[in-house]
Amino acid sequence: MKPARALPAIDPADRAAALALTPVSCETAARLDRFVALLLERQAVMNLMAASTIPTLWTRHVADSLQLLPLIGDEARTIVDLGSGGGFPGLVLACALADRPGAVVHLVESTRKKAAFLQDAATALALPVRVHSERIEDFGRRRAVIPDIVTARALAPLPVLLGYVYPFLTKRGRALLAKGQDVEAELSEASKSWKIKADLVPSKTSPEGRIVVVHGLEARTR
Numbered sequence: 001m002k003p004a005r006a007l008p009a010i011d012p013a014d015r016a017a018a019l020a021l022t023p024v025s026c027e028t029a030a031r032l033d034r035f036v037a038l039l040l041e042r043q044a045v046m047n048l049m050a051a052s053t054i055p056t057l058w059t060r061h062v063a064d065s066l067q068l069l070p071l072i073g074d075e076a077r078t079i080v081d082l083g084s085g086g087g088f089p090g091l092v093l094a095c096a097l098a099d100r101p102g103a104v105v106h107l108v109e110s111t112r113k114k115a116a117f118l119q120d121a122a123t124a125l126a127l128p129v130r131v132h133s134e135r136i137e138d139f140g141r142r143r144a145v146i147p148d149i150v151t152a153r154a155l156a157p158l159p160v161l162l163g164y165v166y167p168f169l170t171k172r173g174r175a176l177l178a179k180g181q182d183v184e185a186e187l188s189e190a191s192k193s194w195k196i197k198a199d200l201v202p203s204k205t206s207p208e209g210r211i212v213v214v215h216g217l218e219a220r221t222r
C-alpha cells in the first residue's frame with residue numbers, strides 16, 4: 001500500500017453551504033459525515049477525486065449528488081449509478097435513501113480498488129447498496145437490473161453515455177446525467193445517432209452545469 005499523503009483541509013463553511021443548498025435529515029447528514037471521513041481516509045492512499053476539490057468537496061461533490069433527489073422522486077426504489085468512482089452520485093444517494101423501504105442503489109465501477117472502497121463504505125454505513133465491479137457494457141448486456149432511475153456523472157460524452165444508459169431505460173424509467181457547459185453541443189452530436197426525449201435542468205451547484213433528464217431514447221436506424 002502507498003504511504004498516506006497529507007490532504008488539503010475541508011472548508012467547514014462549505015459543509016454548511018452544501019446542506020443549505022440541498023437539505024437532508026439529521027440521519028442522512030450523519031451518514032454523509034461518516035462517508036466523507038471514509039473517503040478522506042482512503043483518498044490519502046489512492047485517488048478517488050481531484051485533490052484540488054477537497055476543500056469544497058461538500059458543495060462540489062456531495063450537494064452536486066444530492067440535488068438529484070427531487071428528480072428521483074418518492075416512488076423510485078431501484079437506482080443504477082454508472083461509473084461511480086469514489087461514490088458520486090451513487091453512494092451519496094444511498095446515504096439519503098437508506099431509510100426508504102425497498103430502495104437499492106447499484107454502483108457499477110470497473111476499477112477494482114474504487115469498487116473495493118465503495119463496498120467498504122457501504123458495509124461500514126449499512127447502506128442499501130450492491131457494488132458491481134465490472135464494465136458497464138457487460139453489466140448492461142446481462143440486463144440483470146432494470147432500474148427506475150439510472151444516474152451518471154463525469155463519465156463520458158453524451159454520444160457514448162447514451163449507449164451505456166440505453167439497456168437500463170424502460171418506458172417509465174429515467175436517466176439523470178450530470179453535464180457541464182458543453183451539453184448543447186453533446187446533445188446535438190448525440191442526436192445524430194439517437195432520438196432523445198430529454199429535459200435540461202439547471203444545476204444548483206455550478207452555473208454552467210445541467211442535468212439531462214432522459215425519458216425516452218431510441219437508436220436511429222440509418
Ligand SMILES: C[S@@+](CC[C@H](N)C(=O)[O-])C[C@H]1O[C@@H](n2cnc3c(N)ncnc32)[C@H](O)[C@@H]1O
Binds near residue numbers: 083085088152153
Ligand atoms: C471521471 S470518474 C467519475 C466518478 C464519479 N462518477 C464522480 O462523478 O466523481 C469515471 C469513473 O467511471 C469509471 N468507468 C469509466 N468507464 C467505465 C466502464 N466502461 N465501466 C465501468 N466503469 C467505468 C472509471 O473507473 C471512473 O472511476
